[in-house]
Amino acid sequence: MSPKRVLIVNGSYPVAGLDIFKKNNVETEVFPHMDYEQDFMEILKQNLNGYDGLIWNTKHRLTAEILDLAGPQLKAISAMASGIDNFDLDELKKRGIPLGNTPNVLNNAVADIAVGLLISAARKFKEGVSMIERNEWKFGVQWILGQDIAGSTVGIIGLGGIGQAVVRRLKGFDVSRFLYCGRSDKPEAKLLGVERVPLQELLEESDFVVLVCPLTNETRHLINADTLKMMKKNAVLVNIARGEIIDHVALYEALKNEQIFAAGLDVVSPEPIPADHPLLTLPNCYIIPHLGSATIETRNKMAVNAAKNIILAFEGKSMLYPTY
Numbered sequence: 201m202s203p204k205r206v207l208i209v210n211g212s213y214p215v216a217g218l219d220i221f222k223k224n225n226v227e228t229e230v231f232p233h234m235d236y237e238q239d240f241m242e243i244l245k246q247n248l249n250g251y252d253g254l255i256w257n258t259k260h261r262l263t264a265e266i267l268d269l270a271g272p273q274l275k276a277i278s279a280m281a282s283g284i285d286n287f288d289l290d291e292l293k294k295r296g297i298p299l300g301n302t303p304n305v306l307n308n309a310v311a312d313i314a315v316g317l318l319i320s321a322a323r324k325f326k327e328g329v330s331m332i333e334r335n336e337w338k339f340g341v342q343w344i345l346g347q348d349i350a351g352s353t354v355g356i357i358g359l360g361g362i363g364q365a366v367v368r369r370l371k372g373f374d375v376s377r378f379l380y381c382g383r384s385d386k387p388e389a390k391l392l393g394v395e396r397v398p399l400q401e402l403l404e405e406s407d408f409v410v411l412v413c414p415l416t417n418e419t420r421h422l423i424n425a426d427t428l429k430m431m432k433k434n435a436v437l438v439n440i441a442r443g444e445i446i447d448h449v450a451l452y453e454a455l456k457n458e459q460i461f462a463a464g465l466d467v468v469s470p471e472p473i474p475a476d477h478p479l480l481t482l483p484n485c486y487i488i489p490h491l492g493s494a495t496i497e498t499r500n501k502m503a504v505n506a507a508k509n510i511i512l513a514f515e516g517k518s519m520l521y522p523t524y
């Protein structure tokens with residue numbers, strides 16, 4: 201029997217993942233283009249056909265058109281991410297093509313970034329750094345004052361793998377209360393001392409609001425002009441989930457008018473954010489370029505698990521992390 205063939209659709213993929221395929225006698229082809237190139241999808245579409253598996257390590261959407269172009273022999277797909285909002289899940293289910301993802305191994309790295317953003321935004325790193333750069337370092341007990349984490353209430357929107365890792369980290373910061381909201385009770389919440397409340401109560405009571413839920417029809421623009429109004433004036437909003445969960449026009453207004461204190465964002469919409477985007481002009485909006493899982497170790501583990509997902513599906517077994 202000829203070996204199975206897998207296409208890695210985005211040109212950058214850790215060797216650790218390729219090694220797993222090699223050990224399992226699976227041929228791989230790494231598409232020689234990067235997904236930020238302008239014609240990426242057009243060129244990819246012309247080169248997709250005939251593979252048994254796809255590592256879809258790109259934020260571009262995987263649609264019915266892509267599946268048609270890939271051909272009927274396609275047996276398995278894996279994301280190299282926890283979020284799968286860029287996949288047409290209904291279409292995959294309809295065709296019986298399993299989709300895997302790579303959660304868990306990224307929890308610590310992404311939670312680190314969430315805590316980093318929370319501190320940076322609360323303690324006005326951006327304003328301070330830009331004052332140094334403009335030669336405007338001043339003194340005085342009222343200069344660049346931020347918000348304390350100790351004694352605060354932290355609200356987690358989505359107490360999954362990453363949300364729980366954020367709570368575990370912040371336990372060392374003497375937070376007074378942890379709240380969460382979501383669609384179901386999490387058994388881990390009791391152990392972590394996190395109380396489930398409705399979204400409105402979380403927004404009204406939290407000094408820090410951390411977005412860690414998936415992007416779905418339900419969560420798109422969950423943070424909008426109305427929900428921003430529910431938040432405290434001293435509130436710091438952190439988003440490590442997906443940019444589209446926040447209405448950025450409403451966020452800009454809320455930050456500009458100091459309706460909330462600050463925001464720290466790892467994810468924005470669109471990505472990349474244009475250099476002249478209004479949010480970048482605000483001293484109280486600290487944005488980093490989707491660095492959540494970007495550590496060498498974490499990306500290696502994600503690549504390995506993506507490869508394992510595909511190999512298990514080829515063997516007719518359940519993927520390591522099946523999404524449905």
Ligand code: NAP
Binds near residue numbers: 282284360362413
């Ligand atoms: P996870 O373990 O599946 O946790 C997501 C949690 O969100 C679940 O506990 C889920 O519980 C909850 N949830 C679902 N719908 C919700 C809603 N409407 N309101 C509140 N909570 C809701 O996923 P994860 O690995 O922690 O990742 C979470 C998200 O982070 C991913 O979907 C992805 O978009 C994003 N992410 C970003 C980065 C980055 O680099 N910045 C890296 C990894 C992941 P219930 O269904 O019970 O509510």
